[in-house]
Amino acid sequence: MSLVLVVSKTCPHCIRVVLTLNHLKIPYELKYIDMENTPDWFIKASPLEKVPILFVGDTILFESLVIIDYINTLVPSSLLPNDNLQRALNRARAEFSQEIIEILWSLFSAKTLETFNLYMKEMRQLFSQLEIWLQQTKFISDNILTLADFAYAPIFTILPALKQFIQFDIFDGFPRLREYVDNLHALPQLQMSLVENYDLLIQKKIQSREPYFLKQ
Ligand SMILES: N[C@@H](CCC(=O)N[C@@H](CS)C(=O)NCC(=O)O)C(=O)O
CATH class of the missing domain: 1.20.1050.10 (Glutathione S-transferase Yfyf (Class Pi); Chain A, domain 2)
Known part of the structure; x- marks a missing residue:
């Protein structure tokens, strides 16, 4: 499934997602948007009009902590405890x-x-x-x-x-x-x-x- 991550450049919530993807060496496409001038497609796509959002194929995930939780499931070695x-x-x-x-x-x-x-x-x-x-x-x-x-x-x-x-x-x-x-x-x-x-x-x-x- 293709992953397209939409972020703004200084957003800490976004950087945590980029970091998790990079750490786990998961391929993804990155799209930067200017939060002062948000495109229409973003306003339609992001339920809270906030970054980050992650397109997983046609499904849109939002909330950075939920997104990194999902990303963590894409690899066999989890970054979360088993217990x-x-x-x-x-x-x-x-x-x-x-x-x-x-x-x-x-x-x-x-x-x-x-x-x-x-x-x-x-x-x-x-x-x-x-x-x-x-x-x-x-x-x-x-x-x-x-x-x-x-x-x-x-x-x-x-x-x-x-x-x-x-x-x-x-x-x-x-x-x-x-x-x-x-x-x-x-x-x-x-x-x-x-x-x-x-x-x-x-x-x-x-x-x-x-x-x-x-x-x-
Ligand atoms: N709880 C959200 C917070 C995301 C958030 O606050 N993003 C900021 C940028 S860091 C945003 O998009 N704010 C809307 C704006 O700047 O108009 C998450 O963890 O993803």
């Missing part, structure tokens, strides 16, 4: 990453010091949970890389792209999380899943939101 409860836990921890994406983007778009501090507080609460999990296992849900880690891998790629603009240490007080993120960023599959001018695109996107920390 039903551990598999459910893996999915639950992957779901937790959705919350982090939301707050991270809000943090990097915050217009005032007050909202920035508010999002930072929320972010640090979520980080505390990740730090607890990462004290138990090397990766987010196991001592080996599992599907849940593919959910987290693209989230923090915006940090190296923005390093010249950031004067705060988001991982201060979270040593295991810092280590985990460094390990994820060292994955060659992740770097090859980012578009060539990714850093520049992220910088432009954040600058266009005129966040508080850029104005200091």
